[in-house]
Amino acid sequence: MSTSTQTTWPEGVIARYLTVVGSTVDLSGKKYNTAGTCGGCQEEFSESNYIARDLSAARHWAQAHAEMCRALPRRGRP
Numbered sequence: 001m002s003t004s005t006q007t008t009w010p011e012g013v014i015a016r017y018l019t020v021v022g023s024t025v026d027l028s029g030k031k032y033n034t035a036g037t038c039g040g041c042q043e044e045f046s047e048s049n050y051i052a053r054d055l056s057a058a059r060h061w062a063q064a065h066a067e068m069c070r071a072l073p074r075r076g077r078p
């Protein structure tokens with residue numbers, strides 16, 4: 001069993017999505033200026049094709065990314 005979902009969320013993270021291989025996609029920031037980062041492949045929401053950078057768009061990105069990303073988190077990361 002992975003314990004990665006039970007670790008404390010980093011400060012500022014407002015939503016977290018679990019990928020198919022157990023990495024996490026974290027959303028942080030504010031409702032109209034949301035940042036997102038995948039802990040597996042390090043892709044960022046700002047690199048996505050979404051025009052809006054608000055929480056709603058970030059949730060869509062994170063959900064879609066978590067469903068398809070198969071990158072594993074680098075070992076040794078906190």
Ligand SMILES: [Zn+2]
Nearest residue numbers: 038040041069
């Ligand atoms: Zn990813």
